Amino acid sequence: MLELNFTIKGEPTGKGRVRFFGGHAVTPKKTRTYEAQIRYEASHAVEHMVEQPDFSAPCSVRISAFYQIPASYTKKKRMQIAEHGCSVVRPGKPDLDNVIKSVLDGMNGIVFSDDVQVVRLSAEKFWCEGDETPRVDVRVKWEEV
Template sequence: MMVLFSVPGEPQGKGRPRFSRHNGRTITHTPDKTVLYENLVVTEYQAQMGAFRFPDDAQLRMSVWAYYGIPKSTSKRKREAMKAGTIRPTKKPDVDNILKCVADALNGVAYRDDAQIVEVVMEKFYDENPRVDIGIEVVQNG
């Protein structure tokens, strides 16, 4: 079985944790932007997939396709090349940060833990409709 769902908007990566000291203790704080995006991923998963969750012992393959919006100032020729996939994004966020944000957000929702993910496909494209498409499936053994 494969689940496939989309998260609307520009792709976002996992922000670096911030550290502060309070009364001699170090406190870790996840950036608000990251928390909001992870909540959006969970909300979209639940809206599109319901309460489906992979078995706790499943080995999973995650595919993530990040679609960045095409800038308004782009020439017609360059815009067509972007739509065709000839020109692909080499800008931030990095693929590993996008993947980390999505995988962490789905912990306890789509699967027990992102440690179950044993295989990954991650690609970046341009599109008129910025979004992140996510597919998760069980890896068939043998």
């Protein structure tokens, strides 16, 4: 089973809601920029694969989003997170489903022909530990057909 792993550096960003202006759909600039960064990281990772997969085959995707602890958090909250590590679930925005949408849309046409090929999906949100930087780790496994 072929596997691809890559990291998208920076704070995880959810897909923004499309707005309509004069009958035209406009995707927010922040979403377009983030998806371009995903396309760059994904294509770079695919180029460095030793063996190329069948990009039309079904695949499974695992997404792990790591967020910076806000400076506004109290010392008590920070100690709780430090005590339990990154396993403490990170609640709040952006919604995990919107982060998934950004990542899958950013990989369309690069990692798979279309995200309809994703047959298994798992995603989690975590706090960064210590001096870790915010990021999204992505793992794609292609099913053998």
